[in-house]
Amino acid sequence: MIIKNIENIKGFMPSHEGEALYKWANKFCHKGPVIEIGTYCGKSTIYLAHGAIEADEVVYTIDHHGGSEEHQLKEEYFDNEVYDQTNSIVNTFPLFLKNIKHYNLENIVPIVASSLIASKSWNTSAGLVFIDGGHSMESALSDYNSWAKHVIKGGALVIHDIYEDPEKGGQAPYEIYKKALRNGFMEHERVDTIVCLIKV
Numbered sequence: 001m002i003i004k005n006i007e008n009i010k011g012f013m014p015s016h017e018g019e020a021l022y023k024w025a026n027k028f029c030h031k032g033p034v035i036e037i038g039t040y041c042g043k044s045t046i047y048l049a050h051g052a053i054e055a056d057e058v059v060y061t062i063d064h065h066g067g068s069e070e071h072q073l074k075e076e077y078f079d080n081e082v083y084d085q086t087n088s089i090v091n092t093f094p095l096f097l098k099n100i101k102h103y104n105l106e107n108i109v110p111i112v113a114s115s116l117i118a119s120k121s122w123n124t125s126a127g128l129v130f131i132d133g134g135h136s137m138e139s140a141l142s143d144y145n146s147w148a149k150h151v152i153k154g155g156a157l158v159i160h161d162i163y164e165d166p167e168k169g170g171q172a173p174y175e176i177y178k179k180a181l182r183n184g185f186m187e188h189e190r191v192d193t194i195v196c197l198i199k200v
């Protein structure tokens with residue numbers, strides 16, 4: 001599926017990986033809704049929501065919108081466009097809202113909270129859980145422990161930024177990917193650094 005001008009949306013999802021995300025959402029949301037951890041400005045959310053439309057499913061997308069460690073002032077991925085000068089904080093929520101409005105997507109349910117807080121009394125199974133939140137070991141493990149258990153049998157767990165080689169990228173997503181393989185998931189498909197596992 002071609003999503004018009006998606007390359008202009010700010011974010012961390014290259015189009016070849018985004019198209020895989022679209023395809024997996026389209027396939028697995030027939031089993032239940034999509035849960036995304038790590039909205040940022042909505043780039044991956046837009047791929048997921050387009051994938052979920054056909055089955056009339058929704059995407060719950062969770063982010064405190066304060067950015068990860070690497071998005072903060074003076075850090076590697078700081079972006080002035082999502083910096084609230086008045087309050088001296090990163091705030092990606094306004095641009096996220098603008099982006100989803102542009103695509104007229106009504107099947108997105110934003111949850112503005114930390115992943116752990118949002119998971120506390122969560123009780124809905126998911127056809128697909130996508131983990132792309134904080135990339136510290138603590139954050140990635142917490143996201144895995146909080147959300148992977150909500151994937152329905154036969155549903156999918158998708159993890160972004162898998163790098164086997166520590167020279168190429170952080171190891172936390174790779175660690176939770178290996179943990180999932182040891183804990184009832186099997187690999188379905190992989191495109192570059194994004195991987196889709198199925199709960200068996």
Ligand SMILES: C[S@@+](CC[C@H](N)C(=O)[O-])C[C@H]1O[C@@H](n2cnc3c(N)ncnc32)[C@H](O)[C@@H]1O
Pocket residue numbers: 010011012013037038039040041042043044045062063064065066067068092113114115116132133134135139
């Ligand atoms: C790599 S970005 C997500 C990129 C996005 N999926 C895309 O396609 O552009 C990670 C996001 O996770 C969010 N995040 C980090 N730790 C979080 C936490 N503990 N709870 C909720 N959101 C968190 C950050 O605010 C940031 O927006």
